[in-house]
Amino acid sequence: MRDTMSEPTPWTREEFEAQLRAKEAYYHINHPYHVLMADGKLSKEQIQGWVANRFYYQIKIPVKDSAILANCPDRETRRQWIQRIHDHDGWGEDAGGIEAWTRLGVAVGIPRDELWSLKHVLPGVRFAVDAYVNFARRASWQEAACSSLTELFAPTIHKQRLSGWPDLYPWIDQEGLAYFRKRVSQASRDVEHGLAITLDYFKTREQQERALEILQFKLDILWSMLDAMYLAYIENMPPYFNIKA
Numbered sequence: 700m701r702d703t704m705s706e707p708t709p710w711t712r713e714e715f716e717a718q719l720r721a722k723e724a725y726y727h728i729n730h731p732y733h734v735l736m737a738d739g740k741l742s743k744e745q746i747q748g749w750v751a752n753r754f755y756y757q758i759k760i761p762v763k764d765s766a767i768l769a770n771c772p773d774r775e776t777r778r779q780w781i782q783r784i785h786d787h788d789g790w791g792e793d794a795g796g797i798e799a800w801t802r803l804g805v806a807v808g809i810p811r812d813e814l815w816s817l818k819h820v821l822p823g824v825r826f827a828v829d830a831y832v833n834f835a836r837r838a839s840w841q842e843a844a845c846s847s848l849t850e851l852f853a854p855t856i857h858k859q860r861l862s863g864w865p866d867l868y869p870w871i872d873q874e875g876l877a878y879f880r881k882r883v884s885q886a887s888r889d890v891e892h893g894l895a896i897t898l899d900y901f902k903t904r905e906q907q908e909r910a911l912e913i914l915q916f917k918l919d920i921l922w923s924m925l926d927a928m929y930l931a932y933i934e935n936m937p938p939y940f941n942i943k944a
């Protein structure tokens with residue numbers, strides 16, 4: 700006989716999706732660093748710090764997606780998922796998202812070589828991003844797919860930058876914003892796939908709650924990256940700032 704005390708009823712597909720979407724409250728759009736950014740309150744150095752640090756996330760995303768592919772025995776899924784790698788690394792004529800981010804770097808005044816040197820990447824940002832890649836390496840491909848679902852909330856933040864930055868930060872060459880423009884449609888397509896995998900795979904209530912934990916873990920990563928940047932560039936307390944060498 701079913702023990703209803705220890706086995707709560709699973710959420711319906713719609714309820715489960717609504718629970719996942721409710722995690723938007725914790726999205727990094729609400730982090731004070733992003734709030735300052737959206738209000739036009741960041742200095743050039745603070746924008747540069749964000750672009751240089753986020754670059755580490757950008758270059759690791761295709762590594763993360765390669766790990767998911769390597770763990771996925773399902774050909775149909777691989778055929779779709781591989782598109783994410785092409786989006787970032789480029790494919791044929793399309794130079795890809797990493798190149799577009801590099802142009803954003805140049806548009807905010809970071810020379811290409813300086814961006815690629817990774818010398819501005821803060822340890823806290825590196826640890827957070829590496830935790831995401833390591834999770835994708837070790838988790839099942841369905842769990843890793845679930846962790847990409849912060850992209851549910853990403854189109855809003857990309858659109859916010861596209862509409863806000865030209866007036867708020869007129870010193871940034873608008874061509875630099877091409878990355879955000881591209882991501883609006885790419886992210887929407889990605890989440891359709893990631894969401895379908897998640898809704899199909901996490902069936903019991905316990906599994907569904909696990910999916911919410913995974914999504915929270917990913918939200919923690921994005922939030923922690925900005926915590927490190929806030930300390931370094933807003934509070935002017937980068938690592939070891941108080942050490943007299």
Ligand SMILES: O=C(O)c1cc(C(=O)O)c2c(n1)C(=O)C(=O)c1cc(C(=O)O)[nH]c1-2
Binds near residue numbers: 852853856
């Ligand atoms: O600018 C942002 O705020 C933002 C957030 C996220 C996200 O929510 O993970 C991604 C991106 N951008 C992005 O550009 C991107 O390519 C991307 C891929 C992924 C992922 O988890 O696979 N997230 C994101």
